[in-house]
Amino acid sequence: MIVIRGNSASGKSSIAVGLREQFGRNLAIVGQDNLRRVVLRERDRPGGANIGLIDLTARYALDNGFHVVLEGILYADRYGPMLRDLVSAHRGVSRCYYLDVPYEETVRRHAAKADAEYHRHVTPDHLSDWYREKDLLADGLETVIDALSTLDDTVSQIMDESGLDQVLPVDR
Template identity: 80%
Template sequence: MIRGNSASGKSSVAAGLREKFGRNLAIVGQDNLRRLVLRERDRPGGANIGLIDLTARYALDSGFHVVVEGILSADRYGAMLHDLARAHRGVTRCFYLYVPYTETVLRHATKGDAEYRKRVTADHLRDWYREKDLLPDALETVVDAASTLDETVQQILRESGLDQVSPVDR
């Protein structure tokens, strides 16, 4: 699991993991399921919470390694994420990408989608920002903003054991 505030690098890290690992790595992205598939607002009890859980479990049961990534705020998604981690038969690792708010704004300004940058302002980012929104029980490893994309990808591969697993060409 990879969590963090907007513009913390979650999607880039997930893409980097897939690039380094290869096939047989499913990415279950909160934005994709919530915003694109369901076109749902992020709210308590939203349908996307169950869909994320169901999609991750299906991919795991089908033999994929799975990366669940998104903001996935602890208050709304925490119970589902705990249940998913507890039920998983293999290695489960959770990472929180910590980026201070000022760095979040700078990173947001570098996003390639100009329309998105116009729609989502620094005020939106401030409203959405949650300082170290960690899951309880020290479930997550905190990766700070000083870690480069490649360093973060390598850390996750190493700590999850995926650097020792051969991908399956599907």
């Protein structure tokens, strides 16, 4: 199981997709945005229903033999207890990563996204409101990856450190 956290526009979803492209089938992507915003249409608030749904979805995929990439902003104060429980309960390898990208770079990356509809709903003001500098989980659970790491380098690092580069995918 791989957990990828960081601020908006830090590269979490791109890394998750890159991991799946490199690994192949049998790797489930559990995205906070999809479950919270699309499935539940819920605001990100303490104690939100999405926290339990994320946990259940990740556990279900793991219990059914999938490798899991769980990605999202996943603020430490709201999601930290669930993430620590999930990592603690997982019988296999768990690796957690935090993408440490400065606010100015998140704005630049956000502006480079091609989705015009997204730009109408998410502005630099939203990014500023959501931004939390170094929102790390307690107990040094995460490896910090800085903004200088390229997408390919980050995917390679996670593949190597998680051991996914040594696992054969299952063609489901």
